[in-house]
Amino acid sequence: MGKEIQVKITYSKGIHTRVAAMIVQKCQELMKKYQCRLFIRRERDNSVIPGNSMLALVSMKITEGEIIYVFSDQDRTEEAVEAFAAFLGGSFQLEQCNLDEIDNIIQHNTLASEKVFDSIVNGLIVVDHNNVISVFNKAAERITGITAKEALGKEANDIIDNSKLYEVLETGIEQIAFKQRIGSSTIVTNRTPIIADGKIIGAVATFQDISELESLSSELRSVQDLQQRFQHILENVDDAICMLDRNGVITYVNPAYERIMKIQQEEVVNKHIREVSPTGIRMQVLKEKTPQYGKIIRKENGTEIIANVSPIIIDGEMNGVVSLSKEITEIKRLAEKIEELSAKTKYLQEELSKKHEINKSFDIIVGKSGVLLEALSIASKASETDATVLIRGESGTGKELVAKGIHYASSRKNRPFIRVNCSAIPHNLLESELFGYEKGAFTGAIKQKLGKFELADEGTIFLDEIGDMDKEMQAKLLRVLQERELERIGGTKTIPISVRVIAATNRNLEEMVEQGTFRSDLYYRLNVIPVMLPPLRLRKGDIPIIVEHFIHKICSKYGISQKRISKEALACMEAYDWPGNVRELENIIERGLTLTRDEMITVGDLPTYIGIEKGEAGFRETAVTIGEDGDKIPTLEEVEKSLLALALKKHKSFHRAGKALGINHKTVAAKARKYNLI
Secondary structure (H helix, E strand, O other): OOOEEEEEOOOOOOOOHHHHHHHHHHHHHHHHHHOOOEEEEEOOOOOEEEOOOHHHHHHHOOOOOOEEEEEEOOOOOHHHHHHHHHHHOOOOOHHHOOHHHHHHHHHHHHHHHHHHHHHOOOEEEEEEOOOEEEEEOHHHHHHHOOOHHHHOOOEHHHHOOOOOHHHHHHHOOOEEEEEEEEOOEEEEEEEEEEEEOOEEEEEEEEEEEOHHHHHHHHHHHHHHHHHHHHHHHHHHOOOEEEEEEOOOEEEEEOHHHHHHHOOOHHHHOOOEHHHHOOOOHHHHHHHHOOOEEEEEEEOOOOOEEEEEEEEEEEOOEEEEEEEEEEEOOHHHHHHHHHHHHHHHHHHHHHHHHHHHHOOHHHHHOOOOOHHHHHHHHHHHHHOOOOOOEEEEOOOOOOHHHHHHHHHHHOOOOOOOEEEEEOOOOOHHHHHHHHHEEOOOOOOOOOOOEEOHHHHOOOOEEEEEOHHHOOHHHHHHHHHHHHHOEEOOEOOOOOEEOOOEEEEEEOOOHHHHHHHOOOOHHHHHHHOOEEEEOOOHHHOHHHHHHHHHHHHHHHHHHHOOOOOEEOHHHHHHHHHOOOOOHHHHHHHHHHHHHHHOOOOEEOHHHOOHHHHOOOOOOOOOOOOOOOOOOOOOOOOHHHHHHHHHHHHHHHHOOHHHHHHHHOOOHHHHHHHHHHOOOO
């Protein structure tokens, strides 16, 4: 840093707006002449500002007699610093300056201030000493529903009901965090006097619309109330309830468990299940991840119980185990069996009723399993309203098909359905893609472009992979969802929109909210009606009808004769876990139909990882050694089996193994089945 010079302000009125403009003009002149940057430091609080910043100079409110320092951040700039210091210590005569240039600086600063006011999210109203409104920003227009044109120049009491700015003008006492109603909105207001030279010359009010926060608070209270009710139910039911976490540690037992099992909570909670019941049903379910129902058990203490034990599956993953047990007698045992059969009957009736409740627009989704029908039933009900829907599910489960089903079953079915893949569009282009831009908004914007939201007006917009949207874009999307209006990039006009929003993701949004990578307020705004689509591995009973559907669809697409699938190939498909879900299954069927020259898809037409991984053992390796000196010579079949097993082990594919052995892949598959190698 170069030389620093102390200056005492001698001008009687201090540095007010016109003087600040003169200083900025002089600073700019010196910076240009000496090719340096000049700064002002106030002695009272050591605050530093650029000498050419009009807004910063006015904000410092430097008065007569104050000490300031002038310096440059570069060496060998003493002449510039001395000239600037001499000017600041002068009398600021107007004839020293170019009046037009000063007026331009003041006008520029005024416009900048107005821009700042209009960019503030909170409402801002400023009145003079007569309570007449002089500033009324855009947020104030939005919250009050009153335009600036209607408000400016009018008394605040005539424009705003229950305005208390006159009280601030009379008393000079600020009013902080006052809650009041304006129209249908609840707002919180801060009112502060504007004081200059010891006199009240006006007042300013800033206010925020907290209607959304109050709504979220009400929802939170509802969730807490539901949690308390659930806890009350657990504590008062007659069933013995025990919960394990994913590691097998007991996390909860209710009072009924203590009573029936004749054991205290402290003796089992936080212990692993193997310490409490190493060979029991809970341990079995923890290992096998399959439920056990209606199991009758005699405990060591002589108590006979009937138990239902189930794995807790969340998003397709094992998260723990829960057991429900009852004390029984012989009569109770029969009653429980009757009740179980009745429950099954009721369940089947409910599943049938769900099928009837689903709108025909969802017929494009193939399947009849209970978990799928439940999801489609929720989606069908969601189509009857304009509420926001969040579709959850792994990749390939058909989220877009469900979104289309909701749209075409709704009252907006004759309007546009617009799909946006948030992960496929770079973050810096997503805003213009969603909200559009005006001509000249940025380099390359040679003409106006409508965004996806405008294209979807009166219809539906489907925001796929919403979990991949960055937080800055999340905030802008939230504003559009809340206000039901948008502004194109580079535009000043607010455009109202009426769009039904459906979002989808395969990510864990709750975890992202906890980690701070996804906004909680946007999550609650989107998650009004959640639809959970099950992965294919949880509805394997649907695989035969899905396979039949795709065979018919693909054969029709390519104009080939209708084909079938062998029982063995179908069994392999049902044994496979389908990480790519229905999309992967469709690709496999298309592959099989393309490769086969027969009227049936066989195991040999499937990829290796499906065709040869059925069961637990895979290939059973065999080895045959040709004997010498009287040893037994192997049969031709033994040699063929050995060669076939080695070729399959090495090449991992019917096609490649057949090529190595000089035979076709169908012969390899047939012989592998013959020798029980698959």
